[in-house]
Amino acid sequence: MGNELGTEWVRLIIGLFAVLAFSQLNALFLVWLERKVAGHIQLRPGPMEVGPHGLLQTIADGLKLVGKELITPRAADRRLFVMAPVLVFMPVLVGFLVIPFSPELILRDMNVGILLIFAFSTFTVLAILAGGWASNNKYALLGAIRSVGQSVAYEIPLLLAVLSVVLMTNSMRFSEIVEAQSKVWFIFLQPVAGLIFLICATAETNRAPFDIPEAESELVAGFHTEYTGMRFGLFFLAEYTNMFIVSAVATSLFFGGWHGPLWIDFKIPGIFWFLLKTYILIFVIMWVRWTFPRIRFDQLMNFSWKVMIPLSLANLLVTALIVKLV
Amino acid sequence: MSYFREIIDGGWSLVEGMRVTVRRLFQPLVTVQYPRKHIRMSSAYRGHIELKVFKETGTHNCIACGTCERMCPSGVIKVQGVKEQAKSPKVATHYVIDFTRCSLCGLCVETCPTQTLEYSKEYDLVGETRWDGVIDLMARLETRRAKTV
Amino acid sequence: MPKKFLDPVVDQIYTLNLGPQHPSTHGVLRVLLDLDGEFIVRADPVIGYGHRGHEKMGENRLYKQFLPNTSRMDYLSGLLYNHGFVLAVEKLAGIEVPPRAQYIRVICSELNRISSHLLWFGTYVMDLGGFTPFLYAFDDREQVLDTLDHVTGSRLTYSYCRFGGVIQDIDSEFIGMARAFVSRLRSRWKDYHNLVTRNIIFIKRTKGVGVITPELARQYGVTGPNLRACGIPFDVRKMEPYEVYDRFDFEIPVGSSGDAYDRYMVRIEEMEQSCRIIEQALDQLPKGPFLAEKVPHRIKPPKGEVYFAFESARGLTAYYLVSDGSQYPYRCHIRVPSLGNLHVIEDVFRNTLVADAISILGSIDLVIPEIDR
Numbered sequence: 001m002g003n004e005l006g007t008e009w010v011r012l013i014i015g016l017f018a019v020l021a022f023s024q025l026n027a028l029f030l031v032w033l034e035r036k037v038a039g040h041i042q043l044r045p046g047p048m049e050v051g052p053h054g055l056l057q058t059i060a061d062g063l064k065l066v067g068k069e070l071i072t073p074r075a076a077d078r079r080l081f082v083m084a085p086v087l088v089f090m091p092v093l094v095g096f097l098v099i100p101f102s103p104e105l106i107l108r109d110m111n112v113g114i115l116l117i118f119a120f121s122t123f124t125v126l127a128i129l130a131g132g133w134a135s136n137n138k139y140a141l142l143g144a145i146r147s148v149g150q151s152v153a154y155e156i157p158l159l160l161a162v163l164s165v166v167l168m169t170n171s172m173r174f175s176e177i178v179e180a181q182s183k184v185w186f187i188f189l190q191p192v193a194g195l196i197f198l199i200c201a202t203a204e205t206n207r208a209p210f211d212i213p214e215a216e217s218e219l220v221a222g223f224h225t226e227y228t229g230m231r232f233g234l235f236f237l238a239e240y241t242n243m244f245i246v247s248a249v250a251t252s253l254f255f256g257g258w259h260g261p262l263w264i265d266f267k268i269p270g271i272f273w274f275l276l277k278t279y280i281l282i283f284v285i286m287w288v289r290w291t292f293p294r295i296r297f298d299q300l301m302n303f304s305w306k307v308m309i310p311l312s313l314a315n316l317l318v319t320a321l322i323v324k325l326v
Numbered sequence: 327m328s329y330f331r332e333i334i335d336g337g338w339s340l341v342e343g344m345r346v347t348v349r350r351l352f353q354p355l356v357t358v359q360y361p362r363k364h365i366r367m368s369s370a371y372r373g374h375i376e377l378k379v380f381k382e383t384g385t386h387n388c389i390a391c392g393t394c395e396r397m398c399p400s401g402v403i404k405v406q407g408v409k410e411q412a413k414s415p416k417v418a419t420h421y422v423i424d425f426t427r428c429s430l431c432g433l434c435v436e437t438c439p440t441q442t443l444e445y446s447k448e449y450d451l452v453g454e455t456r457w458d459g460v461i462d463l464m465a466r467l468e469t470r471r472a473k474t475v
Numbered sequence: 476m477p478k479k480f481l482d483p484v485v486d487q488i489y490t491l492n493l494g495p496q497h498p499s500t501h502g503v504l505r506v507l508l509d510l511d512g513e514f515i516v517r518a519d520p521v522i523g524y525g526h527r528g529h530e531k532m533g534e535n536r537l538y539k540q541f542l543p544n545t546s547r548m549d550y551l552s553g554l555l556y557n558h559g560f561v562l563a564v565e566k567l568a569g570i571e572v573p574p575r576a577q578y579i580r581v582i583c584s585e586l587n588r589i590s591s592h593l594l595w596f597g598t599y600v601m602d603l604g605g606f607t608p609f610l611y612a613f614d615d616r617e618q619v620l621d622t623l624d625h626v627t628g629s630r631l632t633y634s635y636c637r638f639g640g641v642i643q644d645i646d647s648e649f650i651g652m653a654r655a656f657v658s659r660l661r662s663r664w665k666d667y668h669n670l671v672t673r674n675i676i677f678i679k680r681t682k683g684v685g686v687i688t689p690e691l692a693r694q695y696g697v698t699g700p701n702l703r704a705c706g707i708p709f710d711v712r713k714m715e716p717y718e719v720y721d722r723f724d725f726e727i728p729v730g731s732s733g734d735a736y737d738r739y740m741v742r743i744e745e746m747e748q749s750c751r752i753i754e755q756a757l758d759q760l761p762k763g764p765f766l767a768e769k770v771p772h773r774i775k776p777p778k779g780e781v782y783f784a785f786e787s788a789r790g791l792t793a794y795y796l797v798s799d800g801s802q803y804p805y806r807c808h809i810r811v812p813s814l815g816n817l818h819v820i821e822d823v824f825r826n827t828l829v830a831d832a833i834s835i836l837g838s839i840d841l842v843i844p845e846i847d848r
Contacts, residue, residue: 037351038606040350040351040355041347041348041350041351041607042350042606042607042610042611043350043353043355043356043357043610043611043614044355044356044357044610045355045357045359048359138489138491139491142513142829208604209604209676211604212830287344287347287348288344290347290606290607291343291344291346291347291605291607291670292340292343292604292605292674292676293600293603293604293605293674293676293677293680294603294604294605294676294680294830295676295679295680296679296680296828296830296831297513297828297830298828299679299680307333332675335675336675337675339669339673339674339675340674340675340676342669342670342673343669343670343671343673343674345669346666346669346670347607347670350611356614356617368621368624368625368628369625370624370625370626370627370628370643371624371628372628372629397537397539397540397772398540399536399540399541399543399544400543429543429547429632429634430543430628430629430632430634431540431542431543431634432628432634432642433539433540433542433634436637436642437772445628
């Protein structure tokens with residue numbers, strides 16, 4: 001009994017450090033990837049100076065951010081202002097607990113895995129609102145208010161799309177959902193739900209074309225106008241880590257998780273397929289960002305309440321019917 | 327009905343837009359990484375003015391009439407000259423321009439009665455003080471003549 | 476619009492300052508917005524941050540020395556302003572221009588108009604949030620700037636035209652570059668239409684947004700593509716032809732509803748029509764001198780005044796020159812299109828959202844330094 005407890009503790013601590021290290025490395029890589037993808041779409045090379053092909057550019061940017069002065073506006077609400085970046089970053093880290101990297105590499109295979117991720121991602125809304133309100137800046141407040149409306153509106157179709165998948169597999173445990181896709185991936189069985197999930201995930205992470213809260217050309221910088229130095233860095237890191245979590249969930253729910261394509265016979269570890277698919281989805285999200293203009297706020301809300309929710313409800317109904325009859 | 331039509335048409339237009347950008351992703355780059363590579367400047371490029379070296383006399387032909395000084399809209403040029411003898415024309419001894427205020431209009435080159443001014447092709451001008459923008463054309467002429475001799 | 480927003484309750488309104496330093500006001504424009512939630516109740520533009528005293532400089536410079544100033548007022552259509560100024564002085568002083576010089580000036584002006592519209596296209600979509608078409612438009616614009624650089628020596632502020640012609644003749648390489656650019660731009664339209672014009676997000680952001688009615692346009696003195704988008708086919712090149720514009724066969728694109736989408740379509744069509752003008756001009760280019768002889772360096776136009784209007788990239792621009800017989804103008808006033816175009820927002824911004832305000836400001840195509848001169 002003591003032996004098991006010992007290995008359990010060791011496993012937990014190693015897992016914790018692995019998660020922290022992975023999330024930082026991932027954010028490092030994603031920032032570089034975004035800049036390179038943006039550059040090549042725009043017919044220019046992106047960062048090329050620091051390191052070969054700009055690989056160390058993010059480290060240089062991080063060092064620069066750490067060295068900047070942390071300015072707090074005089075009339076700002078101090079405690080909320082300082083707590084907001086931390087509140088944004090923490091729930092995202094919690095999401096790493098349940099992501100199924102491979103059959104053996106799940107930190108905690110909870111039986112409410114999906115619910116955990118979405119429950120904690122709602123904290124981001126609170127943190128953004130806190131940050132925008134505490135800044136004592138009209139632009140930041142506008143950005144924060146828009147962000148709250150957007151997040152609440154797009155949570156609902158997101159959860160409804162996930163619910164369709166859960167109805168098919170009868171469980172919220174990640175490993176079981178991935179196991180159920182060993183024959184055919186759910187994207188072929190539930191294309192509408194997959195599309196809705198991807199669109200709502202882009203909206204949840206405040207990425208273009210839904211990046212109204214941080215609309216760079218409209219509201220200067222939205223809710224993080226007044227944040228300097230590493231506080232801004234935390235918002236930035238949280239966005240990229242959130243993007244990874246959301247892509248990882250999409251991979252596990254719709255694209256087969258750690259399963260490779262059926263016609264590959266030789267043994268490649270599951271984590272390789274998982275990471276490949278996740279990063280391809282992240283590339284698609286970045287590709288969408290650099291192509292489209294921004295949606296106006298009321299059109300965004302219209303789109304969610306009048307198009308996304310009826311579609312996802314209809315999808316859920318059809319799934320329930322088919323699951324009952326088959 | 328138009329509700330569904332709009333969704334499908336709108337979605338397809340988004341896919342077409344994404345096709346355009348992904349094609350550009352694989353096209354060659356159009357930027358040049360300066361200063362590692364340089365672009366060739368056009369032959370008509372107008373840098374700051376220079377005194378031309380005439381082949382017949384081996385030196386400039388400026389008679390210090392001051393037309394360029396009066397024609398310049400920004401008051402950039404300062405010319406001074408001496409008259410050696412009573413009947414000979416003036417010869418310029420000092421010719422200084424303040425390039426920080428030059429607007430590259432080219433009026434000085436046009437109005438010079440002896441056609442002694444031309445454009446240099448310099449664009450890599452860098453200095454540490456504001457006085458580095460003040461260019462002494464006589465000194466530059468002497469260095470050029472020393473090189474050709 | 477629900478009636479509640481038309482009669483605002485005083486204590487709900489707050490003032491937002493779209494300050495002089497903002498990513499989307501093109502230049503140093505300050506707009507004081509009174510907002511009720513996200514709806515704009517009142518808009519008050521404040522100008523004057525870029526005043527440099529060009530008109531005063533005009534009174535203290537010779538006619539020839541004012542040429543660099545003309546390019547710097549509206550820096551995106553520098554050659555067009557140059558062209559207009561020399562035309563005004565030629566009309567005042569009665570100077571004849573050889574036909575080859577006229578054709579050369581028209582070709583370069585139309586190239587400049589295309590480059591200005593390309594830049595507008597890139598920055599407008601960037602204001603709306605799509606960062607990529609900006610880079611594509613600049614890639615095309617580089618070709619125009621290289622072409623003009625080949626013959627004038629500058630890329631942005633040209634002092635190319637002189638009274639009686641131009642300073643340098645064009646050669647066959649310039650003609651080749653101009654024709655290559657025209658064919659390349661024509662091959663680009665498909666990409667731009669797929670990426671921007673038919674994009675549902677772009678259409679939703681611009682259709683029905685910022686409608687300028689013809690009565691409003693007449694009241695405020697709106698000119699240029701904004702006026703043509705309302706349905707009024709007024710273009711100075713057709714109404715009061717100058718130079719050799721009456722020898723070309725081109726159309727004036729006219730919109731119907733006066734919203735931002737129509738303004739966008741009118742400008743895209745204008746680029747195509749400018750391509751047509753350039754092709755016809757290159758075909759009809761006569762041989763001959765490129766500068767009139769015997770034009771004195773310091774011209775002294777006879778006493779009188781001239782009001783010469785031409786079509787710049789933004790609308791009807793006019794030079795009003797008063798001469799008292801000396802080498803210096805007595806008064807040099809420039810009528811800029813952006814002043815009328817800007818103040819129409821006091822009417823159009825009412826009951827629109829802040830995001831729409833950015834879209835409208837971008838679609839009107841303002842260059843603030845020309846308002847302040």
